Amino acid sequence: MAANNAHKAATDDQSVAETQYDTLAIEQSYLAEGQSRRVDEIRYAIKRLQSIPLTALQKKPEINIGSVVQLEKDIDKQQWFFLAPAAGGYRCKLAVQSNTINIVVITPQSPIGAAMMGKVLDDEISIQIAGKNITDFITMVN
The missing domain is CATH 3.10.50.30 (Transcription elongation factor, GreA/GreB, C-terminal domain)
Incomplete structure (x- = not known):
C-alpha cells in the first residue's frame, strides 16, 4: 500500500518539477522503489520461513x-x-x-x-x- 501511494505521488501531476531544483517526483520514485523492494524481501523471507520443515x-x-x-x-x-x-x-x-x-x-x-x-x-x-x-x-x- 505504501509503495503504491509513493508510486502515485511520484507520477501525479502535482509532482511535476517546476524548476531544476524541484526533486519531489524523483524522491517519491526512489521511495516507491525502496518500498517495493522491501515488500519483495519480506515476501521472500515469509516463504523461506514457511519452508522450514x-x-x-x-x-x-x-x-x-x-x-x-x-x-x-x-x-x-x-x-x-x-x-x-x-x-x-x-x-x-x-x-x-x-x-x-x-x-x-x-x-x-x-x-x-x-x-x-x-x-x-x-x-x-x-x-x-x-x-x-x-x-x-x-x-x-x-
Whole structure:
C-alpha cells in the first residue's frame, strides 16, 4: 500500500518539477522503489520461513536451521538465538512463566550463525566482530 501511494505521488501531476531544483517526483520514485523492494524481501523471507520443515524444529544435537541456541555469556541475560533461513536481526521477547526470554533471529550467513552451524553442546565458537575476536561456548541447544 505504501509503495503504491509513493508510486502515485511520484507520477501525479502535482509532482511535476517546476524548476531544476524541484526533486519531489524523483524522491517519491526512489521511495516507491525502496518500498517495493522491501515488500519483495519480506515476501521472500515469509516463504523461506514457511519452508522450514517441522522436523527441523525438533530437538537435535547438532545446530542447524530451526535450532534455538544459548551461549554461555548469555545465560544471565536469558538471551537466545533462533537460527532461521531469513529475517536475521529480528528480535522478540517471550514470557515463559515468570521469566522473559530474549530471542534474536540469526541466519547461517551471519558471522555468529556461520560459527554455530554444525556445532553441538559445549562446543566453542569464535567470531570476529569489529576487529575483536570473541570466543564463547554453546550451553543449550533446542
